[in-house]
Amino acid sequence: xxxxxxxxxxxxxxxxxxxxxxxxxxxxxxxxxxxxxxxxxxxxxxxxxxxxxxxxxxxxxxxxxxxxxxxxxxxxxxxxxxxxxxxxxxxxxxxxxxxxxxxxxxxxxxxxxxxxxxxxxxxxxxxxxxxxxxxxxxxxxxxxxxxxxxxxxxxxxxxxxxxxxxxxxxxxxxxxxxxxxxxxxxxxxxxxxxxxxxxxxxxxxxxxxxxxxxxxxxxxxxxxxxxxxxxxxxxxxxxxxxxxxxxxxxxxxxxxxxxxxxxxxxxxxxxxxxxxxxxxxxxxxxxxxxxxxxxxxxxxxxxxxxxxxxxxxxxxxxxxxxxxxxxxxxxxxxxxxxxxxxxxxxxxxxxxxxxxxxxxxxxxxxxxxxxxxxxxxxxxxxxxxxxxx
Amino acid sequence: xxxxxxxxxxxxxxxxxxxxxxxxxxxxxxxxxxxxxxxxxxxxxxxxxxxxxxxxxxxxxxxxxxxxxxxxxxxxxxxxxxxxxxxxxxxxxxxxxxxxxxxxxxxxxxxxxxxxxxxxxxxxxxxxxxxxxxxxxxxxxxxxxxxxxxxxxxxxxxxxxxxxxxxxxx
Numbered sequence: 001x002x003x004x005x006x007x008x009x010x011x012x013x014x015x016x017x018x019x020x021x022x023x024x025x026x027x028x029x030x031x032x033x034x035x036x037x038x039x040x041x042x043x044x045x046x047x048x049x050x051x052x053x054x055x056x057x058x059x060x061x062x063x064x065x066x067x068x069x070x071x072x073x074x075x076x077x078x079x080x081x082x083x084x085x086x087x088x089x090x091x092x093x094x095x096x097x098x099x100x101x102x103x104x105x106x107x108x109x110x111x112x113x114x115x116x117x118x119x120x121x122x123x124x125x126x127x128x129x130x131x132x133x134x135x136x137x138x139x140x141x142x143x144x145x146x147x148x149x150x151x152x153x154x155x156x157x158x159x160x161x162x163x164x165x166x167x168x169x170x171x172x173x174x175x176x177x178x179x180x181x182x183x184x185x186x187x188x189x190x191x192x193x194x195x196x197x198x199x200x201x202x203x204x205x206x207x208x209x210x211x212x213x214x215x216x217x218x219x220x221x222x223x224x225x226x227x228x229x230x231x232x233x234x235x236x237x238x239x240x241x242x243x244x245x246x247x248x249x250x251x252x253x254x255x256x257x258x259x260x261x262x263x264x265x266x267x268x269x270x271x272x273x274x275x276x277x278x279x280x281x282x283x284x285x286x287x288x289x290x291x292x293x294x295x296x297x298x299x300x301x302x303x304x305x306x307x308x309x310x311x312x313x314x315x316x317x318x319x320x321x322x323x324x325x326x327x328x329x330x331x332x333x334x335x336x337x338x339x340x341x342x343x344x345x346x347x348x349x350x351x352x353x354x355x356x357x358x359x360x361x362x363x364x365x366x367x368x369x370x371x372x373x374x375x376x377x378x379x380x381x382x383x384x385x386x387x388x389x
Numbered sequence: 390x391x392x393x394x395x396x397x398x399x400x401x402x403x404x405x406x407x408x409x410x411x412x413x414x415x416x417x418x419x420x421x422x423x424x425x426x427x428x429x430x431x432x433x434x435x436x437x438x439x440x441x442x443x444x445x446x447x448x449x450x451x452x453x454x455x456x457x458x459x460x461x462x463x464x465x466x467x468x469x470x471x472x473x474x475x476x477x478x479x480x481x482x483x484x485x486x487x488x489x490x491x492x493x494x495x496x497x498x499x500x501x502x503x504x505x506x507x508x509x510x511x512x513x514x515x516x517x518x519x520x521x522x523x524x525x526x527x528x529x530x531x532x533x534x535x536x537x538x539x540x541x542x543x544x545x546x547x548x549x550x551x552x553x554x555x556x557x558x559x
Contacts, residue, residue, distance in 0.1 A: 008501035008504060008505075009501070010521050011517060011520040011521055012520060013515075013516070013520045023444070023446075023464060024441075024443040024461055025441060026440060047497065047498075047501075050490045050493035050494050050497065051476065051479075051493045051496070051497065053465075053468075053497070053500055054466070054500045054501060054503065054504035055465075055466045055504070056465055056466055057465070072441075074434070075434045088461070090436065090439065090440050090460070091430070091432050092437075092439045092440065093439065096430060097428060097430055098426040098427060098428055098430065099427045099430045099431070100425075100426065105455075106439060106440060106459050106460050106461060107460075107461045107462070108459060108462070109449055109452070109455070109458045109459045109462045110449075110450055110451065110452060110480075111484055112452050112455055112484060113484055116463070122450075122465075122466075123493070125462060125463045126462065126463030126464065127463035127465060128465040138461045139440065139461060141434055141436065142432055142435075142436060168422055171422045171423070172422070177415055198405070198411050198412075199410050199412070199413050199414045200414050200415065200420070201412040201415035203405075223408055273494075302490075303490055304490050305487075326422070328432070329421050329422060329427075329430075329431065330421045330422065332421070333414070333421040334421075337410065337413065340410070340413075341409065342409050342410025343409070343410065357524075359519060359521070359522045360522045360524050360525035361525070362522060363521060363522020363523075363525045363526060364522065364525045366522075367526070367530065369526075369529035369530050370525075370529045
């Protein structure tokens with residue numbers, strides 16, 4: 001089969017690879033119909049995630065058709081069109097029993113701090129991802145969700161990570177009616193966090209970034225205020241001025257370890273690797289939120305350490321909330337929102353690219369060329385299927 | 390123009406009428422992630438027992454912060470070569486020890502060189518520029534590409550000149 005193949009920082013190609021097989025009785029093999037490139041895939045692409053091995057296939061946002069099931073699978077059948085949450089989880093461990101599916105303790109041997117994730121290095125379990133024609137889907141009885149007939153497949157693929165992560169980012173902010181919410185990052189997660197903040201009853205939503213075309217998009221799509229941080233001398237002062245001197249009620253980090261905007265953070269975090277990425281946005285969140293406010297973090301950081309102003313967080317009495325999204329628990333409600341017309345996720349898709357052109361798609365997304373916001377890779381088997389239909 | 394009025398003070402929901410779905414999940418009971426830890430889990434088909442053990446047919450490292458390998462695990466790209474030995478060494482240390490992560494990052498860089506060696510041994514010369522998305526760069530950022538080429542050429546030119554001058558003096 002064809003599969004994306006990581007060759008080192010900034011280098012990927014698509015080449016033949018052995019098709020996956022059933023390795024556990026509760027596995028399924030899924031023929032991929034759509035696979036997105038996620039912003040967090042770029043951390044792998046840039047060589048920042050430890051234990052990212054040459055030959056790995058990325059891709060944790062995908063949909064597909066069930067081709068084969070293991071002997072113990074009871075809740076899926078061959079031919080089902082499924083969306084597959086990016087978390088690989090067992091549904092039975094201490095954490096899954098509490099609906100903390102992203103923290104599953106039974107699917108990632110290599111680390112305890114994170115559960116299994118498709119195509120996200122051996123630090124997240126060593127599973128191949130969905131940027132391929134076929135993919136192994138472990139714990140098939142609990143993970144995949146059959147796509148409802150009235151749900152657009154493009155909406156479905158965005159329910160595997162981007163929309164639930166944006167929603168959970170806003171949800172962890174514990175937003176009350178009328179709250180002012182500042183979201184750092186106007187990528188797909190930040191865009192969905194902005195839309196979700198309104199669903200949760202925010203009074204003001206402000207999105208901060210420096211990429212002008214993304215700010216223009218989110219301003220229209222999420223009807224929010226925008227700030228280009230290149231026009232701002234000091235982010236905390238600017239947010240205070242916008243909020244009557246108090247600070248925002250909720251600040252959300254949708255950027256993570258590759259933030260720009262602070263030279264010292266970039267040098268120590270991104271180039272010298274003296275910390276686990278640039279903590280620029282963590283600084284902005286802690287220093288821009290009001291006393292007693294909430295900082296919600298879904299941006300991805302490395303496993304070592306970051307220098308953040310924890311003293312300010314203590315003195316301000318902040319609540320810090322963070323986690324990978326537990327996609328499965330959000331799906332029923334988020335599907336309702338789409339079906340009710342409250343949100344149209346597929347509007348953020350700017351590029352649909354054949355899987356064979358993954359190298360160009362990664363570069364396009366990484367360098368923010370051609371006004372790219374979200375890229376979907378279509379494997380040749382899926383293209384043929386669409387033609388036949 | 391910047392606003393300075395805190396919206397909480399107004400309390401007029403009509404101002405959000407233009408926002409589709411505003412407040413649909415204002416009630417915390419509508420929020421799927423509330424409370425953070427929720428029992429029993431609302432899975433459609435909750436498993437009755439922990440998963441059975443996946444057969445271990447390849448080398449899979451496990452964190453020393455857990456007693457044994459997990460019931461389910463990935464088998465992609467088993468460790469091999471020099472990078473594999475470095476990774477094995479890394480897994481003697483816990484996730485709490487930065488040496489664990491630095492060794493893994495170092496192994497990744499070694500692994501990249503091994504990948505190029507594997508390509509060449511199998512008669513495949515990697516198209517490095519193609520793998521880095523040169524087609525997209527030329528199509529969507531030709532000016533930027535020209536600038537990168539010019540800067541790189543200048544840096545290499547100056548370096549060559551300085552090396553040549555040092556050799557002449559020696």
